[in-house]
Amino acid sequence: MELDKILDNLKEQGYKLTEQRKEIIQSIINEDRYVSAKDILQQVQQRFPGVSFDTIYRNLAILSDLDVVEETRFDGEAKFRISCIDDHHHHLVCEECGETSVLPECPLNLLQGMAGEFKITGHRFEIYGICEKCQQNKK
Secondary structure (H helix, E strand, C coil), rough: CCCCHHHHHHCCCCCCHHHHHHHHHHHHHHHCCCEHHHHHHHHHHCCCCCCHHHHHHHHHHHHHHHCEEEEEECEEEEEEEEEECCCCEEEEECCCCCEEEEECHHHHHCCCCCCCCCCCCCCEEEECCCCCCHHHHHC
C-alpha cells in the first residue's frame, strides 16, 4: 500500500495528517517486513526526537483499526507491517528478521469442505520459521 493511499484513507476517516504520523507510516513502509513499535520509534526519533512510545502505539492502533497495518506476535512481542490488500495471499514469516515471503497458494483451498456447515467469513494464515539468510548468519 502506498503512502498517498494511506494518507487519503486517514483523511477520509477524519484523522489529521501530521508530519509525525506520516513519518510513522513511512517508516513501516520502508521496512517492508514486520517491525516492533521500538523499531518504529527509533526510526521516527531520527527526525522527531521528542516522539514518544505513546504516540507510536496510538498511531498503530488507528492504523490497525483502519486495516492499514497488520499485527503478528513473535515471542509475545507485537510486530507490525503494512497490510497487503493487492491480492489474496499469505506469508512465510522469519522470526529472526521479520522478513516475509508470499505463499504461492491459499492453504484454505486444501481445506475446502472440511468446515461442514460452518460459514467461513475470513481467515489469516502465516507460517513462522527462520529464513535462509538468518540461517546462514547463525552458522
